[in-house]
Amino acid sequence: MIRKTNQIKTLEELPKSLPTVQITVPEKVYITLMEMRTRKYTLSVVEGDYVKIGQIIGERDGGYFTQPIFSTVSGTVGKVIKKFTYTGKKTECLEIINDFKEEYAERVLERTDEAISKLSKAEIIEIIKENGVKGLGGGGFPSYVKMDTDKPIDVIILNGVECEPYLTADYQAITKDAYQMFKGLEYVMQAMGTKRGIIGVKRTKHALLKALTEVKESDFKDLNCDIIPVSNYYPQGWEIELIKNTTGIKVKPGTLLSEYGIIEYNVTTAAAIYQAIKFNLPVLNRYFTVTGDAINNPCEMTVRVGTPIPHIVEAAGGYSIDGDKVMVLGGPMMGSNLMMDDAIVSITVSSLLLFKPQEYKEEPCVRCGSCVYSCPANLQPVQLMYAAKTKDGDAAKALNIQNCIECGLCSYVCTSKIHLTDFMRKAKKLVK
Amino acid sequence: MASKTGFLRKTSPYVREPKAKVEKMMYDVLIALIPVIIFTIYKYEFTAVWIILVSIVSMVGTEFLYYKLRKEPFTMKNGTALISALIYALIMPDVTPLWIVFIGGVFGMYFGKLVFGGMGANIFNVAGFARVFIVISFGAFLVYDVDTVAGATALGVVKANPFDMMILGDFNLWNMFTGVGEAGSIGELSGIAILLGGLYLAFRKSLDWRIPVSYIGTVLGLSTIAALIVGAEMTYPLFTILSGGILFGAIFMATDPITSPVTGPGRIYYGFGLGVITFFIRIFGALPEGVVFAILIMNMFVPALDYYKWANSKFTIKSTLVFSVVVLVTVGLLVVGVWQ
Ligand code: SF4
Numbered sequence: 151m152i153r154k155t156n157q158i159k160t161l162e163e164l165p166k167s168l169p170t171v172q173i174t175v176p177e178k179v180y181i182t183l184m185e186m187r188t189r190k191y192t193l194s195v196v197e198g199d200y201v202k203i204g205q206i207i208g209e210r211d212g213g214y215f216t217q218p219i220f221s222t223v224s225g226t227v228g229k230v231i232k233k234f235t236y237t238g239k240k241t242e243c244l245e246i247i248n249d250f251k252e253e254y255a256e257r258v259l260e261r262t263d264e265a266i267s268k269l270s271k272a273e274i275i276e277i278i279k280e281n282g283v284k285g286l287g288g289g290g291f292p293s294y295v296k297m298d299t300d301k302p303i304d305v306i307i308l309n310g311v312e313c314e315p316y317l318t319a320d321y322q323a324i325t326k327d328a329y330q331m332f333k334g335l336e337y338v339m340q341a342m343g344t345k346r347g348i349i350g351v352k353r354t355k356h357a358l359l360k361a362l363t364e365v366k367e368s369d370f371k372d373l374n375c376d377i378i379p380v381s382n383y384y385p386q387g388w389e390i391e392l393i394k395n396t397t398g399i400k401v402k403p404g405t406l407l408s409e410y411g412i413i414e415y416n417v418t419t420a421a422a423i424y425q426a427i428k429f430n431l432p433v434l435n436r437y438f439t440v441t442g443d444a445i446n447n448p449c450e451m452t453v454r455v456g457t458p459i460p461h462i463v464e465a466a467g468g469y470s471i472d473g474d475k476v477m478v479l480g481g482p483m484m485g486s487n488l489m490m491d492d493a494i495v496s497i498t499v500s501s502l503l504l505f506k507p508q509e510y511k512e513e514p515c516v517r518c519g520s521c522v523y524s525c526p527a528n529l530q531p532v533q534l535m536y537a538a539k540t541k542d543g544d545a546a547k548a549l550n551i552q553n554c555i556e557c558g559l560c561s562y563v564c565t566s567k568i569h570l571t572d573f574m575r576k577a578k579k580l581v582k
Numbered sequence: 583m584a585s586k587t588g589f590l591r592k593t594s595p596y597v598r599e600p601k602a603k604v605e606k607m608m609y610d611v612l613i614a615l616i617p618v619i620i621f622t623i624y625k626y627e628f629t630a631v632w633i634i635l636v637s638i639v640s641m642v643g644t645e646f647l648y649y650k651l652r653k654e655p656f657t658m659k660n661g662t663a664l665i666s667a668l669i670y671a672l673i674m675p676d677v678t679p680l681w682i683v684f685i686g687g688v689f690g691m692y693f694g695k696l697v698f699g700g701m702g703a704n705i706f707n708v709a710g711f712a713r714v715f716i717v718i719s720f721g722a723f724l725v726y727d728v729d730t731v732a733g734a735t736a737l738g739v740v741k742a743n744p745f746d747m748m749i750l751g752d753f754n755l756w757n758m759f760t761g762v763g764e765a766g767s768i769g770e771l772s773g774i775a776i777l778l779g780g781l782y783l784a785f786r787k788s789l790d791w792r793i794p795v796s797y798i799g800t801v802l803g804l805s806t807i808a809a810l811i812v813g814a815e816m817t818y819p820l821f822t823i824l825s826g827g828i829l830f831g832a833i834f835m836a837t838d839p840i841t842s843p844v845t846g847p848g849r850i851y852y853g854f855g856l857g858v859i860t861f862f863i864r865i866f867g868a869l870p871e872g873v874v875f876a877i878l879i880m881n882m883f884v885p886a887l888d889y890y891k892w893a894n895s896k897f898t899i900k901s902t903l904v905f906s907v908v909v910l911v912t913v914g915l916l917v918v919g920v921w922q
């Protein structure tokens with residue numbers, strides 16, 4: 151096959167829309183003490199302490215990326231235990247034993263609209279930072295950092311394009327929390343003095359367009375925010391694609407969005423910003439999707455941050471096969487692989503996929519060029535593969551490997567079923 | 583609720599395009615060749631059948647033995663050897679002795695593909711390589727016999743003066759397109775049968791349209807310019823693309839992905855290069871095997887076209903400029919050459 155591919159096929163035996171199931175808050179939650187870009191942590195509680203929902207229990211230290219750690223249940227602090235996280239590695243987590251009283255910490259409050267309208271940019275940034283809001287689309291990048299710029303920001307874009315197949319967390323969030331998203335957008339626009347907002351969603355998702363338009367019509371008539379439908383392809387959710395398709399601005403890979411006067415947030419992040427500013431609440435729950443052909447009841451649910459994976463698997467009816475399976479946190483194209491189900495849901499995780507193993511027979515490259523045609527970053531994966539094989543760092547650099555977003559399309563399309571994306575990761579290491 | 587067995591180690595992405603398969607692409611080529619093969623057998627009857635059989639035995643057999651003797655795992659299922667064999671057979675003149683077909687098949691397969699490391703590693707189009715091998719070794723046996731049943735080959739006749747439309751007048755363009763009544767190498771007669779195969783491949787995305795379009799477009803463009811200069815009839819450009827196996831070469835040989843560039847612009851340049859070389863061989867040299875030579879010559883330039891320092895996955899301003907200059911220079915050379 152010689153073609154550009156940007157549509158990802160899903161397993162046909164899986165239902166198109168998933169039922170929602172109720173899942174209990176687990177008896178124990180595990181809060182990750184280390185996250186992306188943090189190096190160490192300090193805890194302000196010790197084993198046996200009583201903590202409440204939303205209480206700060208420590209700090210992840212990472213210079214610019216330093217962030218508070220929150221309890222997501224009320225109960226007693228347990229031990230520091232290592233659990234698998236979305237990084238695919240074991241990470242230190244703090245166990246908290248739930249007392250099911252759902253008591254909120256004193257720091258949780260309600261700001262009046264008037265009080266909020268008086269908040270300055272610095273204050274809003276501080277509140278967002280204090281509540282540890284970060285990119286919930288998966289990036290996990292602290293949200294306040296994007297606002298901490300002196301550059302004029304002309305437009306705030308909310309990304310509602312969930313482009314990987316199977317994932318429905320943003321879909322659930324928009325249908326339920328559109329109000330919070332608009333509010334969050336309004337607050338960021340207020341802080342940045344920005345006049346224009348954009349929410350991008352897929353053209354094919356009529357329910358989302360409808361939900362957003364209705365909320366806009368009823369509650370945000372005066373907000374200058376366009377709901378822009380964009381076409382349905384992968385990786386439409388990549389900020390560079392979304393920005394191009396909503397504003398026409400072509401962002402050069404590797405440059406900062408603020409230089410173009412743009413801030414981009416995931417829709418769920420905007421809702422989290424609202425929660426932080428209105429109630430001083432950190433992210434406690436995630437809309438969640440469990441699916442794949444190795445789980446009994448593919449479904450949607452709302453999961454407390456820190457929930458162990460086995461608890462979720464149980465709520466979804468258990469594994470459907472006894473043999474080996476492939477477990478993924480995140481999407482089928484970019485998610486991370488877990489080799490143990492002794493894992494937990496941290497703040498950026500919104501899906502669990504379980505697949506029956508598939509073996510692909512790899513053949514020599516037939517130089518069909520599909521990978522070149524399909525790469526959204528305009529790279530030449532086949533050439534980068536040769537660079538990786540011959541350990542030619544100069545070639546990898548000249549071929550712009552640093553622009554690779556590891557979207558997985560090159561592996562997905564390869565006629566010879568070569569795992570190109572793996573070679574891209576190797577080529578990246580040659581350049582560093 | 584622990585799982586009874588393990589979780590496998592994989593890396594993202596975890597899904598693959600089910601339709602992307604080497605086998606599918608190669609089987610499509612086999613299907614696309616069917617009309618051409620049927621037409622060839624209809625026209626040459628047992629001569630064609632024998633040539634096809636001998637070339638399959640020699641090429642597929644060589645690959646089979648090679649891997650058997652070296653005790654290496656291999657698969658014939660992807661059909662690449664069979665495709666090379668069929669194309670090789672179809673670019674043979676009907677007068678070729680079978681023993682030459684056989685030797686060419688064995689040598690072509692061995693030196694054109696296996697010594698490079700098998701499928702995907704060969705630099706030259708295997709069928710073209712085998713064909714050129716026998717031209718060089720046994721040229722004398724391959725003269726197109728003007729007096730044989732099917733009559734003169736269009737190309738053999740125009741050797742003397744490529745623009746002599748008096749002679750060309752004997753060749754009915756419609757006959758050349760349908761293939762009823764003209765002669766050449768056995769598989770390149772019917773334009774319709776070849777185009778049918780090409781359309782099927784393009785539709786199935788098993789061929790990159792850029793190469794044949796740029797190849798045929800270039801030949802068409804250059805021959806139009808040449809015709810204008812010498813004042814030949816405007817049927818001349820059509821005659822050019824319908825003769826000498828250009829259609830067959832453009833659709834079934836130049837598009838061989840293994841021996842063509844991997845980027846879109848690279849493929850356009852490649853097709854352009856093919857067109858230029860084919861056309862210049864035709865008007866200045868008049869070798870009947872011009873197409874095959876052009877393909878092998880351009881095969882050698884593929885690594886250069888793909889070289890990482892300048893290859894781009896999209897056209898850039900710079901590459902467009904350079905390409906335009908090259909096109910202009912080519913046209914200039916043609917004008918100067920034809921004028922004299
Ligand atoms: S993984 Fe990298 S190289 Fe492959 S298609 Fe995506 S961006 Fe291109």
Ligand code: SF4
Nearest residue numbers: 515516518519521564
């Ligand atoms: S690596 Fe795969 S997709 Fe890329 S040219 Fe080779 S066979 Fe085609």
